[in-house]
Amino acid sequence: MRNLIVVLGDQLSLSSVAFEGFDAAQDRIWMAEVPEESEHVPSTKMRTALFLSAMRHFAEALTSRGMPVDYLKLGTHPFASIEAALADALSRHRPDAVVMVEAGEWRLEQAIAKTCRAANVRLAVRDDLHFMASRAEFAEHAQGKQRLVMEAFYRKMRVKHEVLLDERGQPEGGQWNFDHDNRGAFGRNGPGMLPPPTSFAPDAITREVLADVETHFGDHYGSAERFDWPVTREQALVAMNDFMAFRLQDFGRFQDAMWTDEPFLYHGLLSSSLNLKLLDPREVIDAAVAQWRAGAVPLESVEGFVRQILGWREFMRGVYWWRMPDLADANALDHHQDLPGWYWTGEVGMNCMKQAIGQTLRTGYAHHIQRLMVTGNFALTFGVAPAQVHAWYLSVYVDAVEWVELPNTVGMSLFADGARFVTKPYAGGGAYINRMSNYCGGCRYKPGTRSGEGACPVTVMYWDFVARHERMLESNPRTVVMTRNLQRFSADERAAIRRTANDMRERPELL
Ligand code: FAD
Ligand code: SF4
Numbered sequence: 001m002r003n004l005i006v007v008l009g010d011q012l013s014l015s016s017v018a019f020e021g022f023d024a025a026q027d028r029i030w031m032a033e034v035p036e037e038s039e040h041v042p043s044t045k046m047r048t049a050l051f052l053s054a055m056r057h058f059a060e061a062l063t064s065r066g067m068p069v070d071y072l073k074l075g076t077h078p079f080a081s082i083e084a085a086l087a088d089a090l091s092r093h094r095p096d097a098v099v100m101v102e103a104g105e106w107r108l109e110q111a112i113a114k115t116c117r118a119a120n121v122r123l124a125v126r127d128d129l130h131f132m133a134s135r136a137e138f139a140e141h142a143q144g145k146q147r148l149v150m151e152a153f154y155r156k157m158r159v160k161h162e163v164l165l166d167e168r169g170q171p172e173g174g175q176w177n178f179d180h181d182n183r184g185a186f187g188r189n190g191p192g193m194l195p196p197p198t199s200f201a202p203d204a205i206t207r208e209v210l211a212d213v214e215t216h217f218g219d220h221y222g223s224a225e226r227f228d229w230p231v232t233r234e235q236a237l238v239a240m241n242d243f244m245a246f247r248l249q250d251f252g253r254f255q256d257a258m259w260t261d262e263p264f265l266y267h268g269l270l271s272s273s274l275n276l277k278l279l280d281p282r283e284v285i286d287a288a289v290a291q292w293r294a295g296a297v298p299l300e301s302v303e304g305f306v307r308q309i310l311g312w313r314e315f316m317r318g319v320y321w322w323r324m325p326d327l328a329d330a331n332a333l334d335h336h337q338d339l340p341g342w343y344w345t346g347e348v349g350m351n352c353m354k355q356a357i358g359q360t361l362r363t364g365y366a367h368h369i370q371r372l373m374v375t376g377n378f379a380l381t382f383g384v385a386p387a388q389v390h391a392w393y394l395s396v397y398v399d400a401v402e403w404v405e406l407p408n409t410v411g412m413s414l415f416a417d418g419a420r421f422v423t424k425p426y427a428g429g430g431a432y433i434n435r436m437s438n439y440c441g442g443c444r445y446k447p448g449t450r451s452g453e454g455a456c457p458v459t460v461m462y463w464d465f466v467a468r469h470e471r472m473l474e475s476n477p478r479t480v481v482m483t484r485n486l487q488r489f490s491a492d493e494r495a496a497i498r499r500t501a502n503d504m505r506e507r508p509e510l511l
Helices: 045-064 081-091 106-119 133-144 148-163 204-217 231-248 271-276 281-293 298-322 349-362 366-382 386-396 402-413 430-436 459-468 470-474 480-486 491-506
Strands: 002-006 027-033 069-072 095-100 122-124
Touching: 002 081, 027 081, 045 069, 045 204, 045 271, 069 081, 081 106, 081 271, 106 122, 106 298, 122 148, 122 402, 148 298, 148 480, 231 271, 231 281, 298 402, 349 366, 366 386, 366 402, 366 459, 386 402, 430 459, 459 470, 459 480, 459 491, 470 480
Parallel strands: 002 027, 002 095, 027 069, 095 122
Antiparallel strands: none
16 A cells, blocks of 8 residues: 555545545545544534534545545444554555644644554655645744734735735725624614524434444433534535525624524534535635625625634634644643533523533534633633633534634633733623623523622622732733722622632532
8 A cells, every 4th residue: 555544533625635646546545433532522422423424424425436445433443542543554554654634633643643653654744725824834923922913913814815905905994803893782682583504404324423422422411412513515515605695794793792592693603614624714705705795795794704714713723733732731820620510511500601501512502702701701710720621612512623622712711821822811790791692681690799699600700800810910901901990899899709709619519
C-alpha cells in the first residue's frame, strides 16, 4: 500500500486535500469509530449520534465513488482508541505513508503522530484548506503580540478575501461592524411566528446509529430521540438555503435575544455542518452576501453573520493552535468550584438555566448568548474550575470540536486565559437576562434581588464575582463601571451578598 488516508470524524469533505492524488489501486481510506472519542468527555447521545451518522454517510459517499474505505464500526472491533485502532491498521497494511489533514484537536494530532512514529511510518499532514486562514498565517499575525483582538483580525480577513468591500476597497455601508445593531430584544409579545428550521428525519443509517448509541452509550446524558440534524452535504446545503431564505433577514437584529421554549429563533444552525466540513465557510459567506446584494436582507444581518464566520470562527481556530497546549490548563482567575450536577440534567429551579440546559440536552443546541451569558456566565461567576466547564461544553453540543469549543469556553466565557484574546470577562447579572429574554417572568427568583430569601442566583453571583475580582475589574477600562456600581453598596449589603453567595455555593442542588 502507498498511502493510508486517515479521515477523522470532523473531516467529512469530498473536496478535502487528503484525497488529492488519491489512487484507488495503491491507496486506502481509513475511518474508525472508537469508544474513547465519546468517553474522554462524556459526549451526549445527540452529539455522538451526529458524528457517527455523518461519518457512516460519508464513508458510503466515498465508496459509491469507487474510493475504498477501511471503516471500523463501533462494536465490531476491540480497539478503545484511535491510537490502538490505527496501530493495528499500520501493522496490517504496512503503508509507505499515513496521509491526513490537520486534526481539529491537539490531543488527536499528538496521538496520531506518536502512533506513526512507533510504527516507523511516515506521516504527511496537509494544511486544512477548509479554513480561510492557515495555521501558519495566523501564527504570523500573532507573532510578537501578547494580546490579540478579533476585530483587527476580522478586518484583515475581510480585505484578504474581499468580502463586503465596495469598489474602493472600503467596507460596505461605510463601517466594518454593525455590532450595535445586533443587540435587539423581542418586545413583550415575543418573537411571534417563527420560520421553523428544516428538519431531517433519520434514514436507515441514522436509525442504526441511534440503536448503536443506545447499546454502547445508553448511560450517557441527554437524548437523541428527536434527532434531525443534517448528516450529509446535500442535507447541509438544504439547511443553509433554508436559513438564507427565511431567517437571515432577522438574524442581525435578534442575534442576542432569547425566548422561552424557542431554542432556535433566527440562528443559522449551521455550525455542526461547518465543523463536520459538510459545508465550506466560503460558500456560506457567499450565499449570505448574495442575499444582501439581491436586496433581500439588510446589511446589518449579513455583516453580523459574516463576522461570526470569517471573524470569530477563524479567529478561534487560530487562537486554539496559538495557545495550545497551555490553553487547556488555563485558570487565570484561580477558580476551583465543582460544576453543579444539574448542568448534566437540567433539573434546576433557575428558569434561565433550565431553559438553556434543557434545550441543550434535548437538541444538542443552544445559541451563542445562551452559551455565553446563561450557562457560561453562571459557571464564570460561580467560580467553576475551567476544566470541568470545558468538559461539559465539549460533551453537550453537536458542533463541539475542541479547536472551537475550548477557546470559546476557557478564553471567552471563563476569562481563564486572562485578556490574551478577549478584552474583558463577559459577566452579567439577572438584569441582563431579564432585558434579553422573558425567562425571569417564569422563574421563582426575582432578577433584581441581590441577597437573602428569593434572591436571583445570577444576580447574587454576579455581584459576588465583581467583589471577589474587584481589583482586576477596576484596572480594565471596559469593566471599571462594574466596580463603580459595587462601590455604591453599603458594607452591610456587600456582606449580605457574600453570605448569600456562600450559601448558594455550599448547596448548589437547592438552586
Ligand atoms: P449562528 O448564530 O447562526 O452563527 C453563525 C455561525 O458563526 C455559526 O454557525 C458558527 O460557525 C460561527 N460562530 C458564531 N459565533 C462563533 C464563535 N464564538 N466562535 C466560533 N464560531 C462562531 N461553536 C462551535 O461551533 N462549536 C463549539 O463547540 C462552540 N462552543 C462554544 C462554547 C461557548 C462557551 C461559547 C460562548 C460559544 C461556543 N461556540 C461554539 C460558538 C457559538 O456559540 C456557536 O458557533 C453557535 O451558537 C452555533 O450556532 P449557529 O450555527 O446557529 O450560529
Ligand atoms: Fe435566571 Fe434570575 Fe431571571 Fe430566574 S430571575 S430566570 S435565575 S436571571
